[in-house]
Amino acid sequence: xxxxxLDTASTNDNQTMPSNQVGSSIGDFSQSAETxxxxxxxxxxxxxxxxxxxxxxxxxxxxxxxxxGSGKEYFKIWIVNxxxxxxxxxxxxxxxxxxRLQYFDRNTQLAGACFNFHGDPTTILRGRIIAAILLFxxxxxxxxxxxxxxxxxxxxxxxxxxxxxxxLCFRLRNTSYRGxxxxxxxxxxxxxxxxxxxAIIFVLPALIAVLFPLSWFVALPGLLYLSWxxxxxxxxxxxxxxxxxxxxxxxANISVHAFVWPYFVTFFYITLxxxxxxxxxxxxxxxxxxxxxEADVGFSTGLVGIISSALIGxxxxxxxGPFLQTKIWNASWNHTQLDDIQFQxxxxxxxxxxxxxxxxxLTICTLGxxxxxxxxxxxxxxxxxxxxxxxxxxxxxxxxxxxxxxxTAESSxxxxxxxxxx
Numbered sequence: 538x539x540x541x542x543l544d545t546a547s548t549n550d551n552q553t554m555p556s557n558q559v560g561s562s563i564g565d566f567s568q569s570a571e572t573x574x575x576x577x578x579x580x581x582x583x584x585x586x587x588x589x590x591x592x593x594x595x596x597x598x599x600x601x602x603x604x605x606g607s608g609k610e611y612f613k614i615w616i617v618n619x620x621x622x623x624x625x626x627x628x629x630x631x632x633x634x635x636x637r638l639q640y641f642d643r644n645t646q647l648a649g650a651c652f653n654f655h656g657d658p659t660t661i662l663r664g665r666i667i668a669a670i671l672l673f674x675x676x677x678x679x680x681x682x683x684x685x686x687x688x689x690x691x692x693x694x695x696x697x698x699x700x701x702x703x704x705l706c707f708r709l710r711n712t713s714y715r716g717x718x719x720x721x722x723x724x725x726x727x728x729x730x731x732x733x734x735x736a737i738i739f740v741l742p743a744l745i746a747v748l749f750p751l752s753w754f755v756a757l758p759g760l761l762y763l764s765w766x767x768x769x770x771x772x773x774x775x776x777x778x779x780x781x782x783x784x785x786x787x788x789a790n791i792s793v794h795a796f797v798w799p800y801f802v803t804f805f806y807i808t809l810x811x812x813x814x815x816x817x818x819x820x821x822x823x824x825x826x827x828x829x830x831e832a833d834v835g836f837s838t839g840l841v842g843i844i845s846s847a848l849i850g851x852x853x854x855x856x857x858g859p860f861l862q863t864k865i866w867n868a869s870w871n872h873t874q875l876d877d878i879q880f881q882x883x884x885x886x887x888x889x890x891x892x893x894x895x896x897x898x899l900t901i902c903t904l905g906x907x908x909x910x911x912x913x914x915x916x917x918x919x920x921x922x923x924x925x926x927x928x929x930x931x932x933x934x935x936x937x938x939x940x941x942x943x944x945t946a947e948s949s950x951x952x953x954x955x956x957x958x959x
Contacts, residue, residue: 597879600925604917606644608910614640615909631662641916642712647925648932655718656711664704679743686747690740698732699725709780715932722786723779731775735768737761770796773865777873785876795868803861807853814849855894863889870923879926884919892918 618633635658642652671693679686702725709719742758749755770793778789863886870882896911 595928597926597928597931600648600927602645602647602920602923602925604641604645604913604920606640606913608913611640611913612909627665628662631658631665634658634661645920647714650715650932653713654711655713656707660707664700667700675740675743680747683748686744690744693740694733694736697736698729701732702728705776714782717783720781721779722781723775727775727779731768731771734764735772738765738768766797766800767793769800769865773869777869780875782875785878787873787875789869789874790872791869792872795872796865799861799864799868803857806857810849810852810857814845818845851897855897856890859890859893860886866919876931877927878931881924881926882922883924884922889915889918 614636618629618636621629622633635654635656638654638656642654645652674689675693679689702721702723705723706721709721712719738758738761741761742755745752745758746755770791773796774789774791777791778787780787863884866884867882870880873880892914896907896914899907900911
């Protein structure tokens with residue numbers, strides 16, 4: 538090869554760009570292209586599609602509580618509780634109540650989870666001893682002297698609201714669901730506003746009879762009973778508007794009209810039934826007076842009176858009682874909400890009336906042995922007509938302070954707990 542050719546080749550080799558510079562240039566070009574593309578995207582932004590799961594959340598689900606127990610199982614618990622309570626002169630009744638509540642709560646399922654009861658029988662026994670003492674003083678010692686009557690009435694006026702609120706706290710704070718205990722947030726001042734008029738209604742007539750015997754205005758306090766539907770509505774509002782579950786708190790919108798009308802209808806039919814029973818009693822007495830000796834007339838009159846009273850009592854208990862219970866039950870739960878959890882009760886009047894009538898007749902015919910089966914049937918019937926409307930995650934309430942809340946609820950329920958129910 539000629540030398541100039543070599544020189545030319547050498548010159549061309551010296552003018553060739555190094556490889557690292559070539560890679561740097563390509564990288565700068567790529568970065569410039571990405572920057573330009575990003576600028577184009579910024580100038581023409583693409584609209585993001587909305588999250589339709591947030592715009593259109595899934596509809597709430599209907600949950601129905603299911604009772605998995607049976608009358609046969611509860612009969613075994615009931616008969617043991619009855620025998621031990623009789624043998625212990627009523628002392629074992631507190632432990633019997635705990636066993637009963639645990640059986641019903643642990644066999645009640647809602648959304649795949651069961652309830653539970655954690656109450657201490659000694660707390661229940663303490664409440665029952667105090668209640669028995671108060672009842673004894675009210676019935677047998679209340680009329681001994683005017684001074685004692687005033688002191689005892691004042692004790693009831695100031696103590697009954699506190700005891701009723703403590704009973705609500707004890708019952709709810711010892712009931713759990715999914716490991717969380719219920720709670721009661723009602724104020725003590727509100728409890729006095731609710732329960733003090735009720736205490737006055739039941740205590741004031743007896744107090745006036747002791748202080749002013751044989752006075753014409755002794756019967757006037759009885760007119761206070763006409764305000765019972767209004768007081769009952771306020772009491773239900775206090776109960777349904779102040780319970781909680783975890784971080785959820787209840788609200789209620791219970792109207793007084795929903796209670797006044799059922800009470801008016803019940804009172805009207807009781808009056809008609811009483812008049813009808815009085816007519817039957819008068820006819821029976823007149824028939825026996827027209828034919829029979831004096832001894833036969835006395836025996837027959839007493840028999841007719843007993844039969845008439847029994848029929849009237851059975852009619853009121855099995856027909857008018859369930860009617861009033863159904864109306865109040867539906868009115869209370871249909872207007873109660875636990876944050877995002879709603880309740881719907883459609884307990885039928887005549888269906889529940891038929892059930893209670895059959896339960897009453899079978900209980901009488903079996904001398905009370907059918908009572909546990911009747912309780913189970915009534916409890917299951919109420920659950921079958923009760924719906925809990927909530928989202929799938931509604932029962933997963935906030936658990937940030939669950940352990941502390943459970944410990945606080947448990948300790949307060951045991952220390953300040955006071956149970957009056959039987």
